[in-house]
Amino acid sequence: EAGVAQSPRYKIIEKRQSVAFWCNPISGHATLYWYQQILGQGPKLLIQFQNNGVVDDSQLPKDRFSAERLKGVDSTLKIQPAKLEDSAVYLCASSLARWGEAFFGQGTRLTVV
Amino acid sequence: GQQLNQSPQSMFIQEGEDVSMNCTSSSIFNTWLWYKQDPGEGPVLLIALYKAGELTSNGRLTAQFGITRKDSFLNISASIPSDVGIYFCAGPGDNYGQNFVFGPGTRLSVLP
Numbered sequence: 710e711a712g713v714a715q716s717p718r719y720k721i722i723e724k725r726q727s728v729a730f731w732c733n734p735i736s737g738h739a740t741l742y743w744y745q746q747i748l749g750q751g752p753k754l755l756i757q758f759q760n761n762g763v764v765d766d767s768q769l770p771k772d773r774f775s776a777e778r779l780k781g782v783d784s785t786l787k788i789q790p791a792k793l794e795d796s797a798v799y800l801c802a803s804s805l806a807r808w809g810e811a812f813f814g815q816g817t818r819l820t821v822v
Numbered sequence: 823g824q825q826l827n828q829s830p831q832s833m834f835i836q837e838g839e840d841v842s843m844n845c846t847s848s849s850i851f852n853t854w855l856w857y858k859q860d861p862g863e864g865p866v867l868l869i870a871l872y873k874a875g876e877l878t879s880n881g882r883l884t885a886q887f888g889i890t891r892k893d894s895f896l897n898i899s900a901s902i903p904s905d906v907g908i909y910f911c912a913g914p915g916d917n918y919g920q921n922f923v924f925g926p927g928t929r930l931s932v933l934p
Contacts, residue, residue: 713864742922751826751910751924752865765922800864810855811912811922813864 713814715801721820727789730817734803743786744800752800791821826911826925834931841898843928845911854894856885857910901932
């Protein structure tokens, strides 16, 4: 079974630029999560989708971050404009159901300079 | 929102020793998940717990769902060098399976 795929693996941008990350979850997984992990900390949930609907985006900085999951499969996370404090690893995860075990991709390491 | 605490924050042990770490919450959790993260990788699921009092093993790893439903424990027996990494507890913070939160992690170092 293929795992969660994310791209790109690494991205370096200047502050105020825009960036987008892509995630392809495990086939059949209805729930998809985006996490931000700052160095030395645990992952912090940004947004949770159930199929193509948002069930939790309470910690998403909506003035600059946006995410969509069209057709309930792939998802993209966008940051516009980026700030220095957005430097982190962005992890995508998926699970069969909301209470299920979440499986993670390798993440995208973003550096904002 | 919900927050999880993990202890210890870090630990150094000798190869072959047993390890214990725990995770606590101020509110009740219905599911506890334990993950391990290696440098440059995403977290990998080790053990999932769904019932208060449940004790589940995965090889040398054993985890328990606390009776109060506000804590969970992870034990590693006979540690080996590849056990090095950061161990996170996690779970859905409400009854709707939302607000999936992670603890701050326990960093484990194994000395040869």
